[in-house]
Amino acid sequence: MIYFTFDPRPDLKSDLQSSLPNEQLIFAKKIDPSDFAKAEIIVSYGEDLTPENIALAQELKWLFIASAGVEKLPLTELKERGITVSNVRGIHKTPMAESVLGHILAHYRSLPTIYKEQTQHNWRRKMPSKELRGQTALILGPGAIGGEIGRLLQAFGVQTIGCNRSKKHAPFMDRMVGFDDLLTALPTADIVLSVLPSTPQTYHLLTTEYFLAMKEDALFLNFGRGTLVETAVLQQALETHEIAAAVCDVFEEEPLPATSALWQLENLTVSPHTSSHSSRYLERSFELFKRDFINYRAHKINELENLVDLTAGY
Amino acid sequence: MIYFTFDPRPDLKSDLQSSLPNEQLIFAKKIDPSDFAKAEIIVSYGEDLTPENIALAQELKWLFIASAGVEKLPLTELKERGITVSNVRGIHKTPMAESVLGHILAHYRSLPTIYKEQTQHNWRRKMPSKELRGQTALILGPGAIGGEIGRLLQAFGVQTIGCNRSKKHAPFMDRMVGFDDLLTALPTADIVLSVLPSTPQTYHLLTTEYFLAMKEDALFLNFGRGTLVETAVLQQALETHEIAAAVCDVFEEEPLPATSALWQLENLTVSPHTSSHSSRYLERSFELFKRDFINYRAHKINELENLVDLTAGY
Secondary structure, eight states, rough: OESSSSSSHHHHHHHHHSTTTTTTTEEEEOOOOHHHHOOEEEEEETTOOOHHHHOOTTTTOOOESSOOOTTTHHHHHHHTTOOOOOOGGGGGGHHHHHHHHHHHHHHHHTHHHHHHHHHOOOOOOOSSSOOOOOOOOEEEEEEEHHHHHHHHHHHHTEEEEEEEESOOOTTTTTEEEEEGGGHHHHHOOEEEEOOOOOTTTTTTTHHHHHHSSOTTTOOEESSSOGGGGOOHHHHHHHHHTTEEEEEESOOSSOOOOTTTTTGGGGGGGESOOOOTTTTTHHHHHHHHHHHHHHHHHTTTTEEEEBBOOOTTTO | OOESSSSSHHHHHHHHHSSSSSEEEOOOOSHHHHHHTOOOOOEEEEEOOOHHHHHTTTOOOOOEESSSSSSOOHHHHHHHHEEEEOGGGGGGGGHHHHHHHHHHHHHHTTTTHHHHHHHOOOOOOOOOOOTTTTEEEEEESTTTTHHHHHHHHHHTTTTEEEEEEOOOOOEEEEEEEEEGGHHGGGGGGSEEOOOOOOOOOTOOOHHHHHHHSSSOOEEEOOOOOGGOOOHHHHHHHHTTSSSEEESSSSSSSOOOOOOGGGOOOOOOEEEEETOOOTHHHHHHHHHHHHHHHHHHHTTOOSTTTTTOOTTTTO
């Protein structure tokens, strides 16, 4: 039995059921312990799973997370039980890359100023208008999403530098650096972008020293996880103009509290963790689930598209 | 003698003079009749040239316009005298395409709403988040600028339809239509973009009938010339939601008067004719001028990069 811990649109449900005619599908907004105990496969956004309810699901073999971050999952329990976990990180790449490119171009072409002047009925032609072509972007975490961003940036004539642990070549990166080289690479970048997951290694990775190493006119974007930068460090970097501007889709505390000083920083754009949103999100997730399901039933677990490494945490 | 009707940055002037060591260069913000009369080449933004001062310039052979639009030039007088006119339309393509893509992505990813909610300290996650991938764009005027926009749109997975008079294939267009086919092509497009010049043929071309033919959720962008659409037609199309939204960089009257009703349309972005602005604008113009100058001195007039057809007016 396949247990969905959410209730999708009727057309998506009937499509799934007709694609998987021999499977019993249960869709439930609230976890029902008796059904949950019989679930062989659980499909969830991942935020409703606890050590306790995972312990209930004694038949569970495969957990399909319809989201990208897995840091809220009971990773230890899942690992001990040998449960296969996969997620949908691939499907975020299109909306996320479109959001990132939109924010970068908005910054370079002064769109926030254009919108603001319009409210004043002000035909103001003098405003900074930089060209993206010829700039350099440093991408922390050049995986599926980072690579798609790199591909689009290259189409705009931007040099891309990927930064990962292995320094192994990643697609759409003109060159690679390791985290050890970051302080040397940062001064060469006009755009510094993170799509890193939340792991012990990335926790508060970008200290003040790193922001000081960036160009004064650098644009910083965090579209990975808020734990990458301590809030006070980010606030200081923007207040003291260590960098020109930032766009954050993620924060240490989400929702960002209404009282946070970050809301008022004129050189910070607060994107409310919407960059991966898409009207086609669940449709894409279920397409991926159906592909994966064929491999799962054929016992080809290693061919699931986005297996989560429960030890590494991504 | 080469007469510049503007006074560029000192570094750009000295670079020009050292690149053209045997030429006398005069830079003047205000046209001096006695020098002007001796000018063999005039370099101008094009807005300061009248039939009267062109009549003064009896030595004039080549007019280099450091802008794209030539509709304000005394075309009849220039044509009668057989004066070569070229412009810099090629150099606009990078900043213009970056502006256009920025505005399109801002619309698809709800950036104006994100900015607005930030001013209210409002973590609002529900907002329209469409994907650009898979959309269709109709590009009126797929020349140098339209082609660059097409190239970038294709990188985002957008189908491109070019519309010109000849229907002859244009680069980065998946297919071509003619102006006769426009009413048939408009209902297929999610994005309708014009970079058409101002000519008798394009004057008030897009009547209400054309806006009614567009999709209700279409985004219209005018980055060519404001004469393409009568202001009242545009206003009505937006007020009655014949289309979802528009972004205009050009208007029938510029500057757009502070009293214009357009400023207040919530589904119109007023971009104050800044899309071609770039911190590298003059540098690029002069690079082009230097290349053209070599061909000019070698009497290879047909090899100037952007010869203006004085009859067609672009």
